[in-house]
Amino acid sequence: MHNNTPVIAVTLGDPGGIGPELIAKLFAENEVFADTHTVLIGDRWLWEEGQRVAGVTIELPEVTTFTEARKYDTPVFLEMDTVAQEQTAYAEANEHGGASVLAVLDRCIEGYKAGEVDGICFGPLNKYAMKLGGLGHEDELHWFVNKLGVTDFFSEFNTLGTLWTSRISSHVPLKDAHTYITEERIISAATLIHDTLRKAGFDAPRVAVAGFNPHAGEGGTCGREEIDIIAPAVEKCRSQGYPIVGPFPADTVFLKARDGELDAVVTMFHDQGQIAIKMLGFDKGVTILGGLPLPVGSPAHGTAFDIAGQGKANLTPTRNAFNLVKAMCSQ
Structure with missing residues (x-):
């Protein structure tokens, strides 16, 4: 060696x-x-x-x-x-x-x-x-x-080999999750998982951001986080050269991931991603401590x-x- x-x-x-x-x-x-x-x-x-x-x-x-x-x-x-x-x-x-x-x-x-x-x-x-x-x-x-x-942003990543997730908030009460949804945290989470995927061997990571509210807010009728915070954060990622997309409704974005259209999903709180990824592959999942x-x-x-x-x-x-x-x- x-x-x-x-x-x-x-x-x-x-x-x-x-x-x-x-x-x-x-x-x-x-x-x-x-x-x-x-x-x-x-x-x-x-x-x-x-x-x-x-x-x-x-x-x-x-x-x-x-x-x-x-x-x-x-x-x-x-x-x-x-x-x-x-x-x-x-x-x-x-x-x-x-x-x-x-x-x-x-x-x-x-x-x-x-x-x-x-x-x-x-x-x-x-x-x-x-x-x-x-x-x-x-x-x-x-x-x-x-x-x-x-001192920089950090996040727990869960992976199934070709599919990764990160989250804006983690082991906190669900009633507090909305307080973590900021442009800064979303940008940091999305760019960090993109860069980490590169380190893990993905040449051109495809990263999507999930919404927070049901159906990603339904145009503001079911919550405005997507309009006021999440979508602007995604646009700022793109302006920095990161091909991040979203926000997508959380109950359908994992269908794209399952079908191989995405490499990673940035979720807004713990169970939003954990339930999906454990259903998709609990018997092979890995946790990476990102950041x-x-x-x-x-x-x-x-x-x-x-x-x-x-x-x-x-x-x-x-x-x-x-x-x-x-x-x-x-x-």
């Missing part, structure tokens, strides 16, 4: 969920890690438990720093001691598991700041457990933003407490997440 081969940190996710099982299944697929220096980071007992549940046995060389991974052509293991096995249980969100997740991710960020890590792929997290464990933000994206000192200075991704599903520890977890979204982080590191 050459010196510019990316170092990608992979974490096991919440101890009470399906993350450790999924990561064990991922590391059983050697071909996934070609052209990377991949570092699995976390507690040894949790890695061993993930292998047990997945029914695999994987021997990884051990390192004490991310930098050492560049000496190897195969994945390596960087051990951390963050939580005892007796402090966690399957299908349980608690402060110990949440604090463990934050500690591991913090070590990955330290590695990035030191120039040792180029991308992060994390196993599924539980926001409630993380908040019990010390998360003082609404979600992990805002935590990353704070840790990395990001960060490095690629950070995860399977779009949660910790799936209902099947944790049973060996039933579907690897596809996790494999897709790693491959997308890998592709973005290479751009």
